Amino acid sequence: MAARPRAARDDVLSSRPFTVLVLAATMSAAGCHGMILSSVQRERLREAQAFADRTTAAYQVAAVNVVPSIRLRTIYDPSDRSISVDPRGLDDRDWLLSLAHELGHVTLAHRHERTRDVTELRHMELDANARAIEILVRVRGWSEDDAVRRLAGYFVAANDKIRSGTRRLASGHLPPCHELDDLLERFPAVRDAPACPRE
Numbered sequence: 001m002a003a004r005p006r007a008a009r010d011d012v013l014s015s016r017p018f019t020v021l022v023l024a025a026t027m028s029a030a031g032c033h034g035m036i037l038s039s040v041q042r043e044r045l046r047e048a049q050a051f052a053d054r055t056t057a058a059y060q061v062a063a064v065n066v067v068p069s070i071r072l073r074t075i076y077d078p079s080d081r082s083i084s085v086d087p088r089g090l091d092d093r094d095w096l097l098s099l100a101h102e103l104g105h106v107t108l109a110h111r112h113e114r115t116r117d118v119t120e121l122r123h124m125e126l127d128a129n130a131r132a133i134e135i136l137v138r139v140r141g142w143s144e145d146d147a148v149r150r151l152a153g154y155f156v157a158a159n160d161k162i163r164s165g166t167r168r169l170a171s172g173h174l175p176p177c178h179e180l181d182d183l184l185e186r187f188p189a190v191r192d193a194p195a196c197p198r199e
Ligand SMILES: [Zn+2]
Pocket: 001, 002, 003, 007, 009, 101, 102, 105, 124, 125, 128
């Protein structure tokens, strides 16, 4: 769930083995990306592009292209204004959360590739999380409460996966529970959000 440099939160979060996606040896009917996507993934990709279009229009920034990621990562690349989406993530019920996070980077005009300052990169991630909430409310019509709670649940699940060793912490990011703490500080009105286990 990140822009460059390779701070893909979805790397951390998506542990499902890919059962649907296969790489096509030839250009396929699925499009010019050489991938075969399931019908659900194709439909979600269309919805993702529509969501991106509505978001960039609402924030009056240049459009971005949403494309399936052949590297199986969800990343915003400012250099060509593309959001590569891990097709496996499109099977997940929380696929909108990671896309909203990337659109957070887009609408905040983040240029991750221009800095190596870890503190600055982490701030970008935290700001993108908060902007994701704003986008889900403004563009998707979610309540703020629902958006914060779902993103909180996402962080809790990511934390579980890291602790169990099935995922690694993505570069550029604070541990999920720290990102969750920051999110809840920014939205103090939201009560009873999913919480990380206390040691
Ligand atoms: Zn990010």
